[in-house]
Amino acid sequence: MRVDGGGPPGRRRDEPARAAIVRAATELFLAEGYQATGTDRIAAAAAVSKQTVYNQFGDKRRLFAAVVLGVTATAEAFGTELSTVLAAVSRPEDVKPAVRGLMRRWAAAVLSPRVLAVRRLVIAEACRFPELAAEYHRRAPGATLRTVAAGLADLTERGLVRIEDPEGVAADLAFVLVGAELDHALFHPGAPAPDDERLDALVEHALQVVRPLG
């Protein structure tokens, strides 16, 4: 068990180096890919020496793991935001607006250029980093899906909606909502993200198709 501040005072000084390396590596990996990004360029972008990278992470694979697991933090933050929104619903007439807003932010997040780039990166290296890919999937898209399912189950328990299979409905909702756009975007990097009108249309369409919420 480690207690913050229990170590020598100088120890916290090396965190900026690690953080700078992770930040630089994240941007480069997302832009150029894992294999095409040399440790030289990562070190230069982080303004440290190449050896510092190896001292901090041991090898390039572990740096990659740190990068991938690092970007899941935003997904976790998004998940807690989702559950907060759904937990705040108390009247039946508030369900629909809340779900609408939730889906809109969900779609915008999944289809954002950065999240798409992360998906491409992890999928690209899934064969070489199978456990890492599985862990990313569990932490990011999987966690969001489970959060939405839990929220729907909670709404059902509180009598605000009537959904028998929350996991199934959450999955249907997700893939009717963003499936086509996500599929297209993965193969069209650089294509513009959906604008506000498009996002609204996606939400309306999904609510129309997935009956228990329409």
Place this chain on the structure above:
Amino acid sequence: MRVDGGGPPGRRRDEPARAAIVRAATELFLAEGYQATGTDRIAAAAAVSKQTVYNQFGDKRRLFAAVVLGVTATAEAFGTELSTVLAAVSRPEDVKPAVRGLMRRWAAAVLSPRVLAVRRLVIAEACRFPELAAEYHRRAPGATLRTVAAGLADLTERGLVRIEDPEGVAADLAFVLVGAELDHALFHPGAPAPDDERLDALVEHALQVVRPLG
């Protein structure tokens, strides 16, 4: 304009070399990825010299393009099969079994290990080969979707079903059918393909969710 047989007789003899190289490169790219596969290993696997690879394709990028466009042939064959099946439906009571069979084969194809590997490969290189990725998407998943939409429109015109938005229904059908499995499989290489029971369950679920076909 080129006429087959118009060239010197010896010309057709170099097609086996090209084909062998494409076959070998396809297997290696799918298994190891584009960047991780050296031209040396491709040449060895094709039982030709490395120089022959460069004589035939100029550089590695063009070989990659030949590989990716080559694997779309099976998708095109699948598309013609789909339209044949739907065009053969003549009685209203034959629609549902035909659609069921179609969806089953569709799901099995999309979730097959080989097609998944192709998806990972093309997505992995989408940033470096944007036009190629777009062309693959147009020829393979896009073409299948358009074929299904055209089939649904044809069934509607012949009064066998009543679908107002064939493109939309085809897309919803596709992503409710395979969206979750596809998403999971892309991040879990080596995971077993869905068995027959699972495929049947996917089909039933999709038919239940997408109303115009249930």
Place this chain on the structure above:
DNA sequence: GTCTATAGCAGGATAGAC
């Protein structure tokens, strides 16, 4: 822990004989 310098190796692409 951090730097400069370098080992060791594999990659894509080419030269030149046949």
Place this chain on the structure above:
DNA sequence: GTCTATCCTGCTATAGAC
């Protein structure tokens, strides 16, 4: 067109001084 042999560049990872 096909082969063998080679060039050169870039990579990951390490050595050794401070």
